[in-house]
Amino acid sequence: METMLETARLLLNQPTPGDIDAMFRILSDRRTTRFNPSDALQWNEEADGLFQRWEAQWENHGVGYFAVRLPGREEPIGFAGVKHVSLSGRPVLNLYYRFDPAVWHRGYGREAVGAVVVHINEFLELPPVLALVHPDNAASIRIVTSLGFERHAAAAISGPDGYQDAYVLNWDRQL
Template sequence: MDIETPRLRLRALREDDTGVLARIFSDPAVVRYSGGRSPTVEEVRDGIRKHISSHYSDHGFGLLAAELRETEEVVGRVGFLTTEIDESADAELHYHLAPGAWGNGLATEAVRAVLDWGFGDRHLSRVIAAIHPDNHASRRVAEKCGLTYWREVELPGAGTFQVYEVRPPAGR
């Protein structure tokens, strides 16, 4: 499941990513538009263990660690989860980077690459992303990666989100 971009290696999560991912997600800016609560270290570890034990094999995709190729530093987590927002979608896109990595086009580079992999290797037919209406950076990333506005949804306890969608490019 390794995906390489000019600056990033997107690879399967490992249990030893727990510390760095817990640190990234402990920053309020990172979770501001994803429910607002940072996961505990145990929750991050559990999520990684579930990915390794079943999620990757059950679904053929999952969240990936985003590692800078030059330094091997993990700067975020990008990838697909299954979705309850719309069961006709194959997967829901998620992308979170450490604030120190923002503003350099890395999210766009990562999301383009996972979509390419998802449509090409996994033959996904439709991917969605739920974006908080105030999350302008996320919306911009989605738009640059070809996602378009589909509709609003009310997520219990989280409020109104805008759902964006994308299908494989013609010919795939």
């Protein structure tokens, strides 16, 4: 059964193979991966593989990344959702979102991420959620803190994209 979320201005649904071109367009734009360059796609074939991994998240866990659309518009304006990861051996959900720069500064990111957070809190009964955010990414910090995430210094990481602060929600819960 496909999960569909609706907000005041957006529709969120599981990505389909028809969304692969939009995945490539958005994730190959260096502006969208400025703070996470390891997420940048270089070839369209990478988007195919990424779609397969996103689809596996849905099949294996019942949650994943959503394609975010404006009503009446076929092409996604972005993607937002969660995936299961392990942080120091602890299972958590990692929050993810990327939007077409053409729609930045309109509140769509916060609106979509807010819908995802409400959905997973209801579906999985307040699971621990992690958002890794580069300290210079003020827009992402505003989004996650406006949704109740709190900075958690002990969960911060240094990885392929350098140092990232950890913002957490429902951290005292178990997945």
